[in-house]
Amino acid sequence: MAVTIKDIAKIAGVSYSTVSRSLNNSDLVADETKEKIKSIAGELGFAFNANARSLSTKKTGxxxxxxxxxxxxxxxxxxxxxxxxxxxxxxxxxxxxxxxxxxxxxxxxxxxxxxxxxxxxxxxxxxxxxxxxxxxxxxxxxxxxxxxxxxxxxxxxxxxxxxxxxxxxxxxxxDHFKGGYIATEHLIRYGHKQIACITARESGEEYANRTAGYKAALDAYEIPFNPDIFFNGDRSFQSGYHIIMNTKDKLKKFSAVFAQTDMMALGAIEALKELKVRVPEDIAVVGYDDIEIVNFFKPLLTTVHQPxxxxxxxxxxxxxxxxxxxxxxxxxxxxxxxxxxxxxxxxxxxx
Incomplete structure (x- = not known):
C-alpha cells in the first residue's frame, strides 16, 4: 500500500496541512519541522505528487x-x-x-x-x-x-x-574582451610580437569581443595589427587545421597563435605537427574555453578558462x-x- 500524507502526519504528530506545507518548502513551517517531516517521508519511500503540488501552489517545480x-x-x-x-x-x-x-x-x-x-x-x-x-x-x-x-x-x-x-x-x-586581452598579453609577455589570430567572426558577439581584446592588447604594447595573419574559422578542429595547412607559406610571419576556441587551437597544433613545426618551441599556441577534452592532447593546451x-x-x-x-x-x-x-x-x- 502506498504511503500517504496521513501516514507521515501520524508518525510526526502533526496535522496533514503541516506535512503538505513542509513538503512544499513553505515558509510557514519551522525549518526543524520541515527537515523532520522530509526525513520521515524519505524513510517511508514517499513520493510527493508533482501534479497535486502544481494544483495547490500553482508551481511546476x-x-x-x-x-x-x-x-x-x-x-x-x-x-x-x-x-x-x-x-x-x-x-x-x-x-x-x-x-x-x-x-x-x-x-x-x-x-x-x-x-x-x-x-x-x-x-x-x-x-x-x-x-x-x-x-x-x-x-x-x-x-x-x-x-x-x-x-x-x-x-x-x-x-x-x-x-x-x-x-x-x-x-x-x-567577459570575452578580457579573455582575448589576457590570452594575447600572455603571449606578448613571453616575447612574441607577431601573433596570428584565428577567430569565428560569424558565430556571435562573443567572438567579436575576443577579437577586440586581442587588438587592444597589441595596441597596449605598441604592436601593430597585421591583417595578413588574422584568419576566420568556424569554431571547429577542422577549420583550425585547414587554416594552418592552407597558409603554411606564412608560418615564418608569426611566432604564436591565439585561437579563439580550444578546438581550433587543437586543429592548428595538429597541422603544425604535420608540418614539422614544434609547439611551443617554434610557434606557441593559446586556445579559449578550457573544455575537458584538451587534457587528452599533447602538448597540453594553454587556454582561457570560461568560468x-x-x-x-x-x-x-x-x-x-x-x-x-x-x-x-x-x-x-x-x-x-x-x-x-x-x-x-x-x-x-x-x-
Whole structure:
C-alpha cells in the first residue's frame, strides 16, 4: 500500500496541512519541522505528487532552458562547451530539487513557432534560462508574454543581441574582451610580437569581443595589427587545421597563435605537427574555453578558462530568488575569465 500524507502526519504528530506545507518548502513551517517531516517521508519511500503540488501552489517545480539551434543540430565542437555548461546548470537546480526541460528556439517539425511561447502558455515552467543570443521578433513577443504572465527569466552565457534587453534584464556571461586581452598579453609577455589570430567572426558577439581584446592588447604594447595573419574559422578542429595547412607559406610571419576556441587551437597544433613545426618551441599556441577534452592532447593546451560554474550558479541563484518573489536589483554580470598556463605556450618559462 502506498504511503500517504496521513501516514507521515501520524508518525510526526502533526496535522496533514503541516506535512503538505513542509513538503512544499513553505515558509510557514519551522525549518526543524520541515527537515523532520522530509526525513520521515524519505524513510517511508514517499513520493510527493508533482501534479497535486502544481494544483495547490500553482508551481511546476520545473525550469526551462533554451539552447541555441547549434546545440540542437549536434555540432560536436559546439556541444563540448554547452555540455559542460549544462552540467553546471543541472547541479545548481538539482540542489533546489528543481526539474529541467531542455528546449530550442524553434519547433523544427511543426513549423517556425516559438518554443518559449509554447512553454509559457502551457504553464510547464516556473522560470526560464535563455542560453541563446539571437532573438528574433517571435522570441521578443514571447519575452513580452513571459513578463505579462510574470514568468521570471535570465540570460546566461550569451548577452542578448539587442542591447536594450541587456539593460533591462538579468544577464550572466564571461567577459570575452578580457579573455582575448589576457590570452594575447600572455603571449606578448613571453616575447612574441607577431601573433596570428584565428577567430569565428560569424558565430556571435562573443567572438567579436575576443577579437577586440586581442587588438587592444597589441595596441597596449605598441604592436601593430597585421591583417595578413588574422584568419576566420568556424569554431571547429577542422577549420583550425585547414587554416594552418592552407597558409603554411606564412608560418615564418608569426611566432604564436591565439585561437579563439580550444578546438581550433587543437586543429592548428595538429597541422603544425604535420608540418614539422614544434609547439611551443617554434610557434606557441593559446586556445579559449578550457573544455575537458584538451587534457587528452599533447602538448597540453594553454587556454582561457570560461568560468562556467560561476556564471551558472549566479544565474540559477538569481532566477530562484525571482521565483520566490524576492525583490532584487537587476544584475548584468560579466565574470572575469582566467588564463590556464600549460605546455603549448612554453608555460615552463616565467615572466
Amino acid at each position: 520545473t525550469i526551462g532552458i533554451i539552447y541555441p539551434e547549434s546545440y540542437y543540430i549536434d555540432v560536436f565542437d559546439v556541444n563540448l562547451f554547452y555540455n559542460s555548461l549544462h552540467n553546471q546548470i543541472r547541479r545548481s537546480l538539482e540542489r533546489e530539487e528543481l526539474d529541467l526541460i531542455i528546449a530550442f528556439p524553434r519547433n523544427r517539425v511543426n513549423g517556425p513557432s516559438s518554443n518559449i511561447e509554447r512553454l509559457v502558455k502551457s504553464r510547464k515552467v516556473d522560470g526560464l534560462i535563455l542560453v541563446n543570443p539571437a532573438l528574433d521578433e517571435l522570441d521578443k513577443d514571447a519575452l513580452k508574454l513571459m513578463q505579462s504572465n510574470k514568468i521570471p527569466f535570465v540570460f546566461l552565457h550569451h548577452c542578448p543581441d539587442d542591447s536594450r534587453l541587456s539593460e533591462e534584464h538579468n544577464v550572466f556571461a564571461t 562556467r560554474e560561476k556564471i551558472a550558479v549566479l544565474a540559477c541563484e538569481t532566477l530562484i530568488n525571482m521565483m520566490k518573489g524576492n525583490k532584487q536589483k537587476r544584475r548584468n554580470v560579466l565574470v572575469d575569465p582566467i588564463l590556464i598556463r600549460r605546455e603549448s605556450c612554453g608555460s615552463r618559462l616565467q615572466y
